Amino acid sequence: MNATTAVDTAADAEIATPADIQLGPLQQNIAFYLRRAQDAAFQAFARRVGEEDITPGHYALFAIIEANPGLNQAILGRAIGRDKSTLTPILADLERSGLVERRRSQRDRRANGVYLTPAGVDHLKTMQDHAQAHDRLLDDLVGPHHKAILLHLLERIADGLDEAAVDRIV
Amino acid sequence: MNATTAVDTAADAEIATPADIQLGPLQQNIAFYLRRAQDAAFQAFARRVGEEDITPGHYALFAIIEANPGLNQAILGRAIGRDKSTLTPILADLERSGLVERRRSQRDRRANGVYLTPAGVDHLKTMQDHAQAHDRLLDDLVGPHHKAILLHLLERIADGLDEAAVDRIV
């Protein structure tokens, strides 16, 4: 599928087309392909949603809040892999927009329980429509049989590379 | 493998642990897993290389320059998916550090051919050592048989989601 016909000597390198680029050792590098696929998926999603204030990160945040109403910000941050200080202004914005609500917990008065408002649920549905269309594209590319394998492998990578897991091995 | 035992009512959400977090629709979302895996791989690599000025993006850039000596900056930018104006200060830095050389092309005097210096090749080797160790970890997680499938699927995603490809379908 990938012809590797390029010569790319110094003399004719200037007329190389993307297809001619040699990847060298990168060609066997999982991390490199991971980055490329993630880049491509992100940009394709951005093109799809256009102007609207929707990103994969936003979608994930809303989906997790809906699936886990009342989580506090620290736990929410860990769930999406971001520091609590990263979350603060994001949630403040969303609350100002009326999409999210933070309620002081009764049992631990330091903690905010985070919830979607009805408007937030609506917004999540909009994002879900985009995400589903995007996912159909991805699913078609991957194929139904391979999707399960892909998700499984990606999960293994994510779980296997967290700090504790790596320390256990190395 | 994933127990889904959490209740996460508003009443006890505060004591949720990461394992209890419900993913909702995200659980079938390729893009979500892609982002997680890429995040984890990036951070594991960063932990491995520590202080040294090494990133996956840097490594990819060096590897591509070595495999395609003399490419001009615009093409190089496209090869790594970054704008030429993003590349300019990066290459200027690397040239100042003596790792990269830019030579004005004879045939097109607007263009710079980009090359690694001997020091740049050395530096690439250092990065390669790190990248290989990192890749062994990744390979172990994925397994030799599945690696080929994974690379193939990730490549399909990257290729299938570029702007032209998506326009063709949608």
Place this chain on the structure above:
DNA sequence: TATTGTTATACTCTATAACTATA
């Protein structure tokens, strides 16, 4: 007219550290 590379600029995302209020 179009393209290469540079510059100025600005934006987004993120974390660290220091703080407060609670625990």
Place this chain on the structure above:
DNA sequence: TATAGTTATAGAGTATAACAATA
């Protein structure tokens, strides 16, 4: 002492637009 959330701040990474040189 430790944790939840906030704030101030800074850094990395990136792109857009305008430009000079060249094609």
